[in-house]
Amino acid sequence: MRSLKLLAQSTASTIAAEFTPKQKVDSSYQSEAQLEKELIATLQAQGYGYAPISDEKSLESNLRTKLEELNSTTLSDTEWRRFFAQVLSRANASIVEKSVLIQEDYIQPLERDNGSIINFKLIDKADIHKNSLQVINQYEATTPTRSHRYDVTILVNGLPLVHIELKRRGVSLKEAFNQINRYGRESFFSGNALFEFVQIFVISNGTQSKYYSNTTRDFHIKTQNGIKTTKTSNSFEFTSYFSDEKNTIINDLIDFAKSFFARHTLLNILCHYCVLDVDRKLLVLRxxxxxxxxxxxxxxxxxxxxxxxxxxxxxxxxxxxxxxxxxxxxxxxxxxxxxxxxxxxxxxxxxxxxxxxxxxxxxxxxxxxxxxxxxxxxxxxxxxxxxxxxxxxxxxxxxxxxxxxxxxxxxxxxxxxxxxxxxxxxxxxxxxxxxxxxxxxxxxxxxxxxxxxxxxxxxxxxxxxxxxxxxxxxxxxxxxTIIHAIRDHNVLPFRVSYHTTAKLKSQPIQDEQVPAIDTEEILLAKERISHITRYILEHFTTQTKRSSTYTINGKHTKGFNAIFATQSIPMAMRYYEEFKRQQASLPESQRLKVGIIYSYAPNDEQEEESSEDTTALPKSQRDFLDAAINDYNAIFACRFDSSADNFQNYYKDFSLKLKNRELDLAIVVNMFLTGFDATTLNTLYVDKSLRYHGLLQAYSRTNRILNSIKSFGNIIAFRDLQRNTDDALALFSDENAKGIVFLRSLEEYLHGYTDEKGDKHKGYHELLHTLQTRFPLANFLESTLKQSDKRDFLALFGEILKLRNILEVFDDFSDPLSERDRQDYQSYYIDTYESLRAKDQAEKHSVLDEVEFEVELLKQVEVSIEYILELIATYHRHKDKGSYERILKLLDSSLSLRSKKELLLRFIQSLNPQSNVEKDFSTYIAARKDESLDTIITELDLKPKETRAFMQDSFERGELRDYGRAFGEILPPSPLFGKGAEQTHKVREKALEKLQAFFELFKGLELRQER
CATH class of the missing domain: 3.40.50.300 (P-loop containing nucleotide triphosphate hydrolases)
Known part of the structure; x- marks a missing residue:
């Protein structure tokens, strides 16, 4: 019998069947240098060669040697220089293009001096053990402004493909992630830019270790300029733990090194378990x-x-x-x-x-x-x-x-x-x-x-x-299982609340739980439908966090969206009508975009529903569906109906608009409760009997990770599903999984609690008391704080922001911190971070390396430019001092608007008695944009037409992209190789710096009239 050849698989499994942690014998303090030394010794013991490489010249020399060894050939100096310049160190090559070289185009044609062509490998994926592995440390990257020393890097055939950033024990792991981001902004591109070949980053503080792809970092910093950040779903939330087959997390750095950095494991992951998708994002399998x-x-x-x-x-x-x-x-x-x-x-x-x-x-x-x-x-x-x-x-x-x-x-x-x-x-x-x-x-x-x-x-x-x-x-x-996924932060936990919707014998139902009422008449009662609809409309903004801002598909988006699962088609129809009726009296800006979709199912208990069959629907239900689709057509300028072929198109469009957060609320019976993934969805309203796999599938529509604002899936049940929820959880994970799968109670978050590990967590009230006692607003002067006090203030207020993010969705939560005080503290929070960040530019080490700055959570309380303009108009009409002070306070506390403060204050000064604030603002911004961009074009000798088109495209997309052909085409002609290449790179970086600052200054203002 022939032997079955399993390509892309080594004799050893990539993931260990069961990993036994090393015995901890020394609990004494361990510095970052000691941690680094122990890691390198562990890697050497596993067959990695140590290379004393600390500068660009020796890195390139070693690269040539290792690639010649891999390809069993020797290159002349001219052959190497030509190949290195054309393939490996192209000045305008992006991280994406370099990833393509490693993942897809790793065999390159190389021209010999005699004119012949040979195939030259960068990595051997057919026989992974032919690849060379080396470890280097303290590599020095020098830029015109400063130098960086990188902790530990893994060279594969001389190419830096894995970089490890270490922090001492006790320092937040997120700060290692932030440190790599700083390197990405400031030095990975320096010199021959070989560090832009890194495919995988590893971060560790000794106690915890995680890994992630280069595009997780790359896409994070591309939408970031200082603290003015718009995160995407490629941020710290998308870093991964490593584990064995039984899902036991391998956290300790040395344990991690023995498993993840086992030669066959690392090479298998690099060669076979990475996927470069069509958007050119590198996905590394977990x-x-x-x-x-x-x-x-x-x-x-x-x-x-x-x-x-x-x-x-x-x-x-x-x-x-x-x-x-x-x-x-x-x-x-x-x-x-x-x-x-x-x-x-x-x-x-x-x-x-x-x-x-x-x-x-x-x-x-x-x-x-x-x-x-x-x-x-x-x-x-x-x-x-x-x-x-x-x-x-x-x-x-x-x-x-x-x-x-x-x-x-x-x-x-x-x-x-x-x-x-x-x-x-x-x-x-x-x-x-x-x-x-x-x-x-x-x-x-x-x-x-x-x-x-x-x-x-x-x-x-x-x-x-x-x-x-x-x-x-x-x-x-x-x-x-779900307990593993939530523990690993690969999906979010749930918050489930049960709401009273009926009374029995005039007595209110206790404990906010609804008994199992099967009477259709009660469930479809007009008063009940009206009550639930009113509740959703009143709480939708809070429950879906519509005040928060984030970016999806390059577009600024406010809040999340929701699905409303109903028991039957008649019930779905009644809810849809009631939403229309109640929203008719609301201002248009407050109305939700509500859609409904259903098709024929033999019975309402069916857990999965065909999206194809509408012809079998009773005439009344088919007519209602057509009318609802007409409403949808009017909102989105479409032309769908319930006919067989057209309904399929309606389904696809409905699905897409739900995923892209264009639809606020989808009323369904069975559709979209299984097999539908939308990261923007955070809330499920339930007026439906759910059990076992159907219940967990439906709940799981809400718990996809997007960013730090979305910290849980929000389930609002108008039925008594608590027993069913407990049963489903016990069946599909563990009877004791509640502490991991579900959020805690309001009381615990307010007053503190002890978790399953025995760790104590302070409550919101205690954190606020510490804030107001140690950092009272009355004498809070950022400039007088010691550096250690600044760090403590950042850490404390960051914890308050994270806890407040959870508390906001509880209906009964009332924040004891006033809105005015919150704005003042937030202004100081941003000021403190900016002052430390400025200090960090001049020093190698900063306290910022040990403090998380909750950029994304600050976005939740952002004010719109429209609201600022309303205050400006009020001040302009009445010269009201209070309005002016409120404008200043809001600008100081807003991440997106504080950088525009000077621009907006100059606009106020330009107003005269005849001014129309809204009209003049658009004219003013357009003029300032043209002036600023003309200055940049002249200063850097950029191509005027191409630069204006590039920036217009960036504003429309909501992102300035420094990769691809478009950015390169705005730059002045200059050599790509030789001595002029370094100057080309400096011009490129200067242009990026100036245009990014210009983009951040005017972002969100140029679209004023379209909103």
Missing amino acids: PYQIAACEKILQQIAISYHNKFYEKSSEQKSGGYIWHTTGSGKTLTSFKTAQLVSKIQEIAKVLFVVDRKDLDYQTMREYDRFQKGAATGSKSTKELQSRLNSTDKSHKIIITTIQKLSRFIAQAEKDHTIFNEHIVMIFDECHRSQFGQMQKDISKAFKKLYLFGFTGTPIFAANALGFETTQRVFGACLHRY
Whole structure:
């Protein structure tokens, strides 16, 4: 028998089966230098060579030597200089382009002196152990303004591909992340810019260790200028722990070094478990994702050699992966399919979904990871064509279980494909895939390897007469439950509140819990529907944090959005009508954009709903849906209706607008409660019976990580779901998981609590008392504070901001800190940080290395330019001193507007009795923009037309991009290589600095009339 070749897999598993922590024998103080020394010794013991490299010249010399060794050749000096200049140190090459070189274009043509061309490898991915690993430390990067010394760097074939930033024990891990960001802004690009090749960053304070990709850092700092930050979802929240197969976190630095930096592990991750998506973001798989991929690869090998696929009586040729909802299942399945497709003996890899909308969604997701990596099948005929094709580009096929079942029914029994080795991966293997169609598929394909992915398996307890997941797919190969995901900060915890919506025998229901009322008449009562609708409208702004500002897809966005899950179509219809009625009396600026979507389901208890069938709806429900779609068309300038083909387009558009935060509230029955991912969604309103996997799936729509403002998924239940919630949690994680999965009570956050580890957490009241006692506003003068006091103030007020972010969504929370005092403290908070940051520019070490600055949380209390203009208009009309003082206070306490303070105050001074504030403001800003940009163009000799177009595009996008062709085209002509290249780089950096400052100054002002 031939040996099955599992490409891209080494003999050792990348993730350890079980990691045993090292015994801690020394608890004495350990400096950062001692930590660094111990780490290097550990790496040397694992086969890393130590290289005494601390400057640019020796780094390049070592790189040449190692690449020559890898390629078994010797280059002449001219050959090396030519290759180095053209490929490795291009002045305008971005981090993205360098990532492409490592991940995709790692074999480059090299021209020899005699004119011949050879293939020259930067890294060997076919045989990972041919790559050289070295460790260096205290590398010095020098720029015209200052020098940096980097802690520890891993060289792969001489290229710095992994950088490690260390902090001493007790220092916040986030400060190591911030330190790397500072290097990115100030020095990674220096000299030959080889440090922009870094693919993975590791941060550790000895006690905790995490890793993340270069684009997590890169996309973070691209939208950041000093403290004027607009974070994206590529920030500290997207750093990852490393763990073993049992999901035990490997935190200690030396333990981390022995596992993550084991030679085969690190090289496997760099070579095989990174995905450079179509947006050119580098995604590095998390340990549980890698473990799942390898478990499936191993199971295929075992089944192939033992012919388990012939034993149809018991499912041994496959298995299922239990990874909780929101943990990156699609990326895991994509990487698995990609690796399996490289196995020569496997004819096809089919990714099977159970709904047409998921077919479309999965194709979009797979295309996001790699364009064209998988092919879809719009019809059964097209599926047949894909299965018949020998084209390797058709090896991964995405299809629905319905199309696959029809193909089997129509195909000849001896069709070639039925005797080929086929791997099928079922997405979210719910009970809808456990019926006759699935049995027909298993019977038809004679050499089938069947795998399922699910966040909520079907066990005997929740099978309700159906098959269990294990009986259909085989054993659980790997599991990563919701308790693991929340612990690792890969998904958010939940806050669940239960609200009284009815009375029994005139007595109010106690404990804010609603008893199980099954009477349809009571549930659909006009008074109840009206009460719940009013509650949602009154609390929506707080619960979805509409006062907070963040960026998604390059656009400034306020707050999050919500789904309202209702029991039945009639109930959904009544709620929709009631929202329209109650919102009619509200000012347009306060109205929510409410949409409704439903389709036919045989009964309202069905947990999954087809998005295809509207024709079977009763006429009254179909007519209502058409009327609601017309409302939607009017809001978004669309032309949809409920006809079969058009409804599919409505569904896709509805889904997209919900994901992009263009729709505030979606009223649904069963749709979007499974398989729908939207990071902007933070709240689920529930007037519906939910249980077991359906409950956890629905709750999990809200807990995708986006930024530090979104710190939990918010569940507002108008039914008594507490028992069902406890049962679901016990089934899918642990009976004792409440402390991790759910937020604590209002009282605990106000007065303090002790967590499961025994750690004590101060309450909001105690923190405020400390603030007002130690830093009273009456004598708070930032300039008189000692440096240690400044650090303590930043840390204390940061803790208050984080706790207040949680407390705000509690209906009963009343902040004892007045709005005026909060603004004053916030102004001092920003001033203190800015003064320390300025000091940090001149010194190597700053107290800022030990303090987190909660930029994103400050954004929650931002004021709009519209409101400032209203105050300016009031002051202009009445010369009201109070209005002027309020303007100054708001500008000082606003992150986005304080940089515009001088600009706005000059506008006030320019006003005369005949001025129209709103009209004159637009004219004033346009004139100042033109003047400022003309000055920059003249000073730096930029191309005028290209620069103006570039900046206009940046304002429209909401982001200034210094990568790609557009930025390079605004610069004056200059040499890319030789002595002039350094000057080119300086011009580039100066232009970026000036244009970024210009962008930040006028950002948010030029769109004034469009808002």
